[in-house]
Amino acid sequence: MLINDTRYRSYTFQFVALLLLVLAFGYLGSNLLDNLQAAGLNISYQFLGEPAGYDINQKLIPYTSQSSHWQAALVGVLNTLLVAFLGCLMATVIGVVVGVLRLSNNWLVRQLMSVYVEIFRNVPVLIWILIIMAVFIAVLPQPRDFRGDDAEASMVLGAFAFTGRGFYMPAPILGAGAGFVIAVFVASVAGIFAFKNYAKKSLYDRGKLIPTFWPSLAILFVPTILVYFLLGRPITLDYPALQGFNFQGGIFMRNSLISLWFALSIYTAAFIAENVRAGILAVSQGQTEAAASLGLRPRRIMNLVILPQALRVIIPPLISQYLNLTKNSSLAIAVGYMDLTGTLGGITLNQTGRAIEAIFLLMLFYLTISLAISAIMNVYNNSVKLKER
Amino acid sequence: MNRIVILGAMTAAGLSAGVASAATLDDVKARGTLNCGVTTGLVGFAAPNANGEWEGFDVGVCRAVAAAVLGDPTAVEFVPTTGKTRFTALASGEIDLLARNTTWTFSRDVDLGFEFVGINYYDGQGFMIPKELGVSSAKELDGATVCIQTGTTTELNLADYFRKNNISYEPVPIETNAEAQPLYLEGACDVYTTDASGLAATRAAFENPGDHVVLPEIISKEPLGPLVRHGDNEWGDIARWTLNALIAAEELGVTSANIDELASGTNSPEINRLLGTEGTLGEMLGLDADWAVRAIKAGGNYGELFEKNIGENTPIGLARGLNAQWTEGGLLYSPPFR
Missing domain, CATH: 3.40.190.10 (Periplasmic binding protein-like II)
Known part of the structure; x- marks a missing residue:
């Protein structure tokens, strides 16, 4: 009997399941088209070329209200990527520090870090975004408080203004020769890596330990500063100044970006901290003891023995935390941050009424960006994972 | 790819539920x-x-x-x-x-x-601003931070009006009238704009309605x-x-x-x-x-x-x-x- 043939049976069931799946999607698809037709609507992406008509506050590329909906979507994409990048960076730093400190020998530090992780992990991120924004606006002074002779608030060092609307800070103005200074700086950074490699090589080949911290610092700053003054200070600063309703000039980091960035970071960092802790605990205690018996100091044990092995356990869940953070950034509209969900999925969708088209594009974008993050992190994972030969 | 199809189909199914x-x-x-x-x-x-x-x-x-x-x-x-x-x-x-x-x-x-x-x-779109800022016309709003309900015609009118008068502004998009109130009252935006009737209704809910003025300009037909x-x-x-x-x-x-x-x-x-x-x-x-x-x-x-x-x-x-x-x-x- 064929039914008793395992191979035949499994193929049949899989084929039936596939057929049902295709039929289900076919039905849903035709249902969509039928109902769209019945409602006199169609699927068209022409609206992307029409003028958007609305303004966006934070734009990383040139954009006016006369630009197209497509450009508005691009502005949103860049804003999403910006907050996701900043968020992943900060979440990783906080997460690693907290994760390591949760295993500290100091009872107080250990308990404080547990409290942090439990509080931030167990309250929805939307609430954190709203809380931070509300506190931000309520606690910090508004630009109008900086006005007058006996103003309630004043600028820090005459260069930074911390207001409820965001942070204003000096912006660099690049004069002639500024490119050379930047090139020297980049070269210095490359030099540090070269020096570290040299130090490692010398340690492995000749067993000679060369100090790296102070020389690295010197390589980073000395040439750049030297060139900067030799070229007659080509980079100057544009200070923000109170003018009219707001501060003008300098770099403006909006309260929406800061609170979204901060909320996403500390929320995701709590999860990352747990990943890091799990990764470290996954490295057997014997490794630490063996390293200690070789005479390594605790910091070296962590950096040279524990973390490289723990990374193999940490990286895969870290990827999914990065993906979570990126997707959670779509809560941006809660504080008025104009990410892709705010522009394409919000105002554009609303003004054009092209809901299905806009949602499809949104899904496509988040899918693409998630797969891209996965791909990049997988490359990194392959470089740290245990090599089997 | 599968995920797109599933979600898309669900969107479609949701849309189709009531239309027919x-x-x-x-x-x-x-x-x-x-x-x-x-x-x-x-x-x-x-x-x-x-x-x-x-x-x-x-x-x-x-x-x-x-x-x-x-x-x-x-x-x-x-x-x-x-x-x-x-x-x-x-x-x-x-x-x-x-x-x-x-x-x-x-x-x-x-x-x-x-x-x-x-x-x-x-109705028509208007502007509300705290009295202490001493502004008497919408044309003086150059550089102001404006709170605005997103997804409304006011958003487009605002862009048109400021462009026509060649003055700049900083839009702060918010979702509902209720969210706009604390932002405006705390000073996170200088101006709140919506339909004049909405401004009157919003101002009526303030603790001190007299501290806020609605500017004379009505910039659109609503x-x-x-x-x-x-x-x-x-x-x-x-x-x-x-x-x-x-x-x-x-x-x-x-x-x-x-x-x-x-x-x-x-x-x-x-x-x-x-x-x-x-x-x-x-x-x-x-x-x-x-x-x-x-x-x-x-x-x-x-x-x-x-x-x-x-x-x-x-x-x-x-x-x-x-x-x-x-x-x-x-x-x-x-x-x-x-």
């Missing part, structure tokens, strides 16, 4: 309640009172339609919608009628596939009215003529106080036709003869609704202005009941 049914009137009657989309809360227009009952000017329209169709002004399921969610809610069939100070525009009427059944408030889906003209007619009945009632002097007396027959043929003692207007709509009587009784005629909810004796204190009857220099003009 053409006979909204039958659906409403079978359900026994009218699903009416309103704002998430704008005092005077639509907001729950201390007892949790919705009341306001737009709510009055919902109740009048429910009274005309179902005979019970309380048979309304109020669905709070934001500027962003309102059109999806109507298009998907989640609500039967949207009465949410929505501006009648060409693209909403034609491209989005909705039918505006009339205008219940002639004819606000209830709307229904395209494609069900019978239902559209019911909503349109219920609104017209409220307006005509004021013009003809029919109020909730004297309507019982007038409904037993008068010398005026037009009042008789409106109230169903003469002619078969109700039958033509697919309703009974008393439909307009019930609609007017629900909350009074147009003028009574206005005075009770947003008129000069309420905290909101709006003058009739453009919203007076045509006989008194306003724009309200109901087509004849004939």
